[in-house]
Amino acid sequence: MANLGSLVTKIRSKNAGPFWITVDIFCGSDAVFEKVCHRMTPAVVASLTGLDAAAIRRFEMRDLLVLKLSFARHHVQGSRFDRDMHGAQIATLFAEWDIL
């Protein structure tokens, strides 16, 4: 049992404008990058974010050993039902996800 946060160098999430959030997973090594890209499937991302897998943009950036995931916010930044103005806390769901 290992969560993703303990395996990779850094995970962050942030607004990409008021309508999107982007998650950057810095893997730190080729082996971890391969494993993360393999295991962090669109279905896993969909279950963590509550979105359709087809709605999630995915960038496997081998040069940087980064898996980048971008998705539209459930609630626009700062709108009535938004809970996290900067979108930075959703990274914790990814960090705590059990990659096995």
Added chain:
Amino acid sequence: MPTRVLVPSGVLGLGFDVAALERGIAARPDIICIDGGSTDSGPYYLGTGTSKYARDVCKAEWRHLMRARAQAGVPLVIGSCGTCGTNSAVDWMYDITTELAGELGQSLSVARLYADQPPSQIAEAFVAGRMTPLVPAPKIDDDSIRGFSNIVALAGAEAISVALASGADIVLAGRTTDTAVISALPIQNGDNAGGAWHGAKIAECGAFCSTNPGSGVILVEFDENGFTVEAMAEDAICTPHSVSAHMLYENVDPYILYEPGGHLDVTAATYSAQSNRRVRVEGSAWVPSDTYTVKLEAAHIAGYQTTMMAIIRDAHYVKNSLLWIERLTRFLHDKIADCTNLGINDYTLEFRLIGVNAALGRHENRQPTSDSMPVEVGVLLIITASDQTIATDLSKLINPFLLHFPLSEQEDLPTFAFPYSPAHSDRGALYEFALNHVLTLDQPMDAFSLKLSQIPEVRHG
């Protein structure tokens, strides 16, 4: 010809290393450029046309930059003045500049580039089919547009170039793209366009592209093939990784960046270390578009809010806080229906249980267990209604129940902790972002206007 652009910080108000700024000036830049805003601080600032950062802080930093400009004898440009880039925020920055010019004994020519869009004109553009929605776009019509509090268009490099061509010592720009203030002079000088936009994106957050983000100051040298970037603080280093990784930051797509008049494509860019401090970048491409579009930002009032806070320390209630809030919410809706003429759609009650799921709501997947219960739970209630009086009155109706509501009818009335009196806080208007659209222009300056001034003002007669 090579163009050296000095970027003191990611935003005015966030601070920078003054010694690094001095090193930057010693490197003989052709222009000093800084960003003044972003949507990232939320819709309130655009809604009200005000700055997130304190005036005194902005003035203290701007004093350093005005001195540096005078020393270097080059233009000083700030984009997206006062967080939101409305005309009011540009004029706020102009007032600060005027005060400082007096204090520093400087005579200046100042260009103000305005980016406000009258709602009636944008409504007409919408009807005329000159607006294109981006994904995801809020639902709008011409009536709703007329009710927006503020609308700005994001100026491109061409508009900054027009301001620079006026010969101004200082350019105070309304809303611009983050990159346009930096890319304008290199493009004007005929440097590589892909390099100009890419270098501008890398430098727009100051030293975030280095190993010491807080130091602020970055120098970018643009030329016919690309650009070279260097951090000015002694303890900050730019590496190929720190520079290339910055394309990830706050970008949906790490390879493509849309700007007025085209897009940047960095798919083929190469990053190489030059000495152990500088990074050379080549191979970025600028792809012009057939039409010239500018992005629009708008905020509107979506209601008025009152908040309340209670703190639960009693372990029985801490353990059952989700059940308690579910029962309290149901009770309050019934009570409001009994005591007021409000319908269920006239207001919202948002309970955020701090210690349980306040940040992530229904996406929270960690449940407290008997071994890991929070010591206490904060109950934040956000009431939203169509006017402030209704929101405030609802908080007064709710007050005794937030204080005393029992988990079941069989138990004594609890009394939770209110941290202050009164227990409610009126927040005023709730602003929401209302546009994610682009506007097609015939000419890059069509949505913008320029105002030139001399400081001290020349008085006639």
